[in-house]
Amino acid sequence: MNKLCQLTIHEAHELLKRREISSVELTKATLERIAEVEDKIHACVTVTGDMALKQAEEADGCIRNGNITPLAGVPVLIKDVICTKGIRTTCSSKMLENFVPPYDATVIGKLKTQKAVILGKGNMDEFAMGSSTEHSAFFPTHNPWNLGYVPGGSSGGPAAAVAGDEAIYAIGSDTGGSIRQPAGFCGVVGLKPTYGRVSRFGLVAFASSLDQIGPIVKDATDCALVMNAIAGYDSMDSTSVDYPVPNYVSYLKGDLKGLRIGIPREYFVEGMQSGVKSALEIAIKKLKELGAEIDWEVSLPSTKYALAVYYIVAPSEASANLARYDGVKYGFSEQDAGSVIEATEKTRQFGFGTEVKRRIMLGTYALSAGYYDAYYLKAQKVRTLIKQEYEQAFEKCDALVTPTSPTVAFKLGEKLEDPMQMYLSDVCTLPINIAGIPAISVPAGFVDGLPIGMQIMGKPFNEETLLHIAFAYEQATEWHKSKPEI
Amino acid sequence: MNYETVIGLEVHAQLLTRSKMFCSCSTDYVNAPPNTHVCPICLGMPGTLPVINKKAVEYTIMTALALECTIPEYTKFDRKNYFYPDMMKNYQISQYDAPIGKGGCLAINSNGHQKKINITRVHLEEDVAKLLHRGEYSLVDVNRSGIPLMETVSEPEISSAEEARDYLIKLRTILRYLGVSTGNMEDGSFRCDANISIRPAGSKELLSKVEVKNMNSFKAVYQALKYESKRQRKVLEEGGTLVQETRGWMDEKEVTVSQRSKEYADDYRYFPEPDLPPLFFDRAWIEEIKARLPELPEARKERLMAQYGLPLYDASILTSSRAMADYFENCLKLTSPDKAKIISNWLLGDFSRLLNATDSDIENTRISPGLLVELLNLVDKGTISGPTAKAVFEKMFYTGKKASDIVAKGKLSQLSDATELNGIVKQVLANNAKAVADYKAGKQQALTFLTGQIMKATRGTANPAVVREILVHELGGG
Ligand SMILES: [Zn+2]
Numbered sequence: 001m002n003k004l005c006q007l008t009i010h011e012a013h014e015l016l017k018r019r020e021i022s023s024v025e026l027t028k029a030t031l032e033r034i035a036e037v038e039d040k041i042h043a044c045v046t047v048t049g050d051m052a053l054k055q056a057e058e059a060d061g062c063i064r065n066g067n068i069t070p071l072a073g074v075p076v077l078i079k080d081v082i083c084t085k086g087i088r089t090t091c092s093s094k095m096l097e098n099f100v101p102p103y104d105a106t107v108i109g110k111l112k113t114q115k116a117v118i119l120g121k122g123n124m125d126e127f128a129m130g131s132s133t134e135h136s137a138f139f140p141t142h143n144p145w146n147l148g149y150v151p152g153g154s155s156g157g158p159a160a161a162v163a164g165d166e167a168i169y170a171i172g173s174d175t176g177g178s179i180r181q182p183a184g185f186c187g188v189v190g191l192k193p194t195y196g197r198v199s200r201f202g203l204v205a206f207a208s209s210l211d212q213i214g215p216i217v218k219d220a221t222d223c224a225l226v227m228n229a230i231a232g233y234d235s236m237d238s239t240s241v242d243y244p245v246p247n248y249v250s251y252l253k254g255d256l257k258g259l260r261i262g263i264p265r266e267y268f269v270e271g272m273q274s275g276v277k278s279a280l281e282i283a284i285k286k287l288k289e290l291g292a293e294i295d296w297e298v299s300l301p302s303t304k305y306a307l308a309v310y311y312i313v314a315p316s317e318a319s320a321n322l323a324r325y326d327g328v329k330y331g332f333s334e335q336d337a338g339s340v341i342e343a344t345e346k347t348r349q350f351g352f353g354t355e356v357k358r359r360i361m362l363g364t365y366a367l368s369a370g371y372y373d374a375y376y377l378k379a380q381k382v383r384t385l386i387k388q389e390y391e392q393a394f395e396k397c398d399a400l401v402t403p404t405s406p407t408v409a410f411k412l413g414e415k416l417e418d419p420m421q422m423y424l425s426d427v428c429t430l431p432i433n434i435a436g437i438p439a440i441s442v443p444a445g446f447v448d449g450l451p452i453g454m455q456i457m458g459k460p461f462n463e464e465t466l467l468h469i470a471f472a473y474e475q476a477t478e479w480h481k482s483k484p485e486i
Numbered sequence: 487m488n489y490e491t492v493i494g495l496e497v498h499a500q501l502l503t504r505s506k507m508f509c510s511c512s513t514d515y516v517n518a519p520p521n522t523h524v525c526p527i528c529l530g531m532p533g534t535l536p537v538i539n540k541k542a543v544e545y546t547i548m549t550a551l552a553l554e555c556t557i558p559e560y561t562k563f564d565r566k567n568y569f570y571p572d573m574m575k576n577y578q579i580s581q582y583d584a585p586i587g588k589g590g591c592l593a594i595n596s597n598g599h600q601k602k603i604n605i606t607r608v609h610l611e612e613d614v615a616k617l618l619h620r621g622e623y624s625l626v627d628v629n630r631s632g633i634p635l636m637e638t639v640s641e642p643e644i645s646s647a648e649e650a651r652d653y654l655i656k657l658r659t660i661l662r663y664l665g666v667s668t669g670n671m672e673d674g675s676f677r678c679d680a681n682i683s684i685r686p687a688g689s690k691e692l693l694s695k696v697e698v699k700n701m702n703s704f705k706a707v708y709q710a711l712k713y714e715s716k717r718q719r720k721v722l723e724e725g726g727t728l729v730q731e732t733r734g735w736m737d738e739k740e741v742t743v744s745q746r747s748k749e750y751a752d753d754y755r756y757f758p759e760p761d762l763p764p765l766f767f768d769r770a771w772i773e774e775i776k777a778r779l780p781e782l783p784e785a786r787k788e789r790l791m792a793q794y795g796l797p798l799y800d801a802s803i804l805t806s807s808r809a810m811a812d813y814f815e816n817c818l819k820l821t822s823p824d825k826a827k828i829i830s831n832w833l834l835g836d837f838s839r840l841l842n843a844t845d846s847d848i849e850n851t852r853i854s855p856g857l858l859v860e861l862l863n864l865v866d867k868g869t870i871s872g873p874t875a876k877a878v879f880e881k882m883f884y885t886g887k888k889a890s891d892i893v894a895k896g897k898l899s900q901l902s903d904a905t906e907l908n909g910i911v912k913q914v915l916a917n918n919a920k921a922v923a924d925y926k927a928g929k930q931q932a933l934t935f936l937t938g939q940i941m942k943a944t945r946g947t948a949n950p951a952v953v954r955e956i957l958v959h960e961l962g963g964g
Binding site: 091208 | 534
């Protein structure tokens with residue numbers, strides 16, 4: 001293996017800046033790595049090698065001219081739910097198997113101005129619905145730490161690719177934990193920014209009020225660099241917020257003096273793996289050693305309703321968001337039908353997978369006349385309550401720490417037939433989307449050779465504090481440096 | 487039994503914004519080739535997001551204010567879900583329970599009496615694409631998709647087809663005064679659906695409600711509602727029962743035809759549009775919009791009557807279009823207020839006649855207010871006679887030339903010279919001995935005939951007052 005693919009963004013940047021390596025060399029190393037391990041990991045839906053090398057040449061040209069940005073020339077894998085102009089964007093669904101968007105997501109545009117090199121598109125659960133990437137219509141992705149295990153989901157492809165050094169970093173999306181849970185399962189860093197921090201334009205919608213794009217990276221510094229590039233208001237996204245973007249890198253400090261970190265007791269849930277629990281306790285001790293004050297008295301009692309709220313709000317929004325796939329304009333189209341209605345029905349019957357159809361039905365039901373008040377409206381009220389509890393917790397704490405998931409990665413196929421068990425693997429991550437606050441998952445140990453994720457939650461638009469804590473923890477531990485043997 | 491008709495109207499008006507409701511595509515699509523005014527957003531492509539057109543919101547606020555609606559503290563958009571190939575996202579971004587305007591009213595004049603029709607709401611939504619049916623298959627033209635569409639819903643307080651027509655005309659006049667919509671029914675920028683039912687006179691309870699669609703002109707609305715209220719009475723009189731249904735108006739057959747029964751209500755599964763945060767109105771903005779609302783037809787009518795002493799009839803017609811009223815007042819800026827009635831007569835008479843005959847609008851006329859006033863001045867000074875003025879006006883209407891030029895070129899100046907006229911009168915009297923005899927025998931009409939003959943001989947240029955004086959003298963009447 002060429003070691004170049006193991007670099008972080010900031011390491012690669014230093015070498016590129018000093019002209020010790022070129023972007024073409026770095027990109028080739030990554031593409032070679034993909035060729036080497038992809039038949040084991042299956043992280044990528046599409047690899048755009050030629051395009052990537054062309055972009056690398058362009059980046060090298062800029063670098064030669066003394067024009068270098070922090071992401072210039074560094075290869076990135078994009079979750080296949082984010083639109084890329086000229087590169088098919090499938091959402092890992094048969095419905096969009098051959099869909100090539102004529103536009104870039106705002107985030108892609110931002111990466112391109114930084115002269116990033118796009119390697120291709122990462123596998124995922126179909127339309128981001130799932131927690132294991134087994135719901136991809138194409139193939140499941142395997143966990144680089146143990147190929148018999150899932151990488152988590154829905155951003156399983158991007159997380160596995162970063163863990164397996166198939167990409168220097170990746171861009172994912174998170175609706176209920178889809179960045180953090182796979183980052184935790186794969187032993188990498190994943191951040192779900194505050195709702196409105198990063199533009200959603202070009203992110204194929206699953207649940208519009210919960211979706212957010214974020215980085216999947218190898219360490220906190222890379223996370224800050226990517227956030228510097230992608231955060232900010234976008235006039236094309238009315239839900240993006242015009243709030244100043246700090247230089248996240250400037251918050252990366254080694255000690256945690258003066259920070260108060262709360263441990264919400266409801267997140268140490270029943271059914272939590274003992275190895276995860278003890279690893280978290282050790283991690284929290286480390287945070288204390290670094291100078292943080294730990295508050296064990298934090299309570300978020302409405303957390304227990306978050307799962308129920310999520311499974312009303314997300315499917316409801318999804319039922320409308322996915323209505324556009326009718327075979328008339330683009331994507332899969334079943335033509336063997338006697339009428340428009342029949343064609344629409346068959347297109348959706350054959351174009352969508354089971355989990356997607358399950359959620360569309362859940363949402364359609366929840367929004368139906370006579371049920372709306374009991375489900376959707378009630379869920380929105382509870383949502384407000386959950387938000388308020390977080391606000392109260394953040395009155396006395398700068399951040400909250402929990403496990404990212406109650407368990408480490410599970411075996412492929414283990415929960416596929418039991419949706420409820422699958423949904424429960426997001427129990428620690430989805431309240432954050434309900435509240436719209438930011439949270440990061442960082443590697444915090446292993447159970448039986450599988451990574452454990454520690455989740456740090458923060459105040460709205462306070463990603464810098466999360467990055468600060470993640471960085472300090474990282475400086476004091478070695479977990480993020482561990483590499484799987486593939 | 488005696489029944490009364492109850493009608494509620496839903497009017498959809500496309501707004502005259504430059505760009506579409508949620509994207510930057512041009513709204514000028516009517517003559518554009520199919521699918522040329524489209525983008526990923528109005529095509530509903532994956533990952534795209536709507537951005538509210540502020541101008542469309544402003545136009546809707548203007549309309550709501552003109553209809554005396556309350557503008558709430560905030561408004562929001564909702565998704566209306568149903569599958570149809572003319573809808574790119576298979577949901578329409580509309581407004582459900584927080585419309586831009588609520589609780590207004592519109593005064594109509596029907597059969598000479600004033601009536602106030604309450605307005606339930608004014609809200610904003612996006613238009614859908616156009617389907618072109620080709621027998622075996624259909625084509626979709628997405629140009630119209632995403633055009634801002636403002637819906638005005640009346641309370642079910644309209645009690646006849648006449649009132650419905652008056653309501654529509656009045657509403658359209660207001661939209662045109664505001665400049666927010668062309669109000670053209672023919673090209674579909676102004677559309678009307680009606681809910682109509684009948685009930686025993688004086689009763690409060692409504693019988694089955696019929697929704698009538700596909701009425702593409704004012705005449706169609708009038709005829710369809712007339713037909714429908716008769717049909718419903720007939721069904722009951724013949725012992726039948728009415729069903730809640732949607733019926734379409736067939737223009738050629740002049741009947742309504744059942745399209746689908748509505749035994750259970752459509753479930754559109756409305757929920758708040760998560761891509762668009764609620765809009766909280768800045769009261770100062772609302773006040774600013776209110777302050778620059780143009781004078782509305784009702785107020786202008788009252789003012790024209792008070793300021794210029796015009797009769798109600800004249801003032802009503804002049805204010806039925808903003809362009810006509812503007813034209814009228816622009817003329818008055820160039821002459822004295824005592825000419826108001828004369829100008830009104832011209833506008834309501836020859837001018838309207840020629841506009842109708844040529845199917846044109848006063849906005850595009852070749853006769854500017856200045857040209858019309860110049861013509862009136864020529865009449866005033868006695869340069870040309872009244873009948874000549876009519877002929878000159880018609881020439882002006884088609885050519886846009888100045889009245890004085892037409893008069894000079896056609897030698898149309900009024901003939902007031904008594905000596906010259908005397909000779910012509912004598913000649914005419916000599917040629918019409920019978921009429922002279924009739925007059926002398928007491929037939930007054932003979933005088934009119936003789937005057938006409940004199941006018942004919944002078945190509946209408948003879949000064950009528952002088953002619954009359956000479957005639958009476960010659961015939962020995964005075
Ligand atoms: Zn458009």
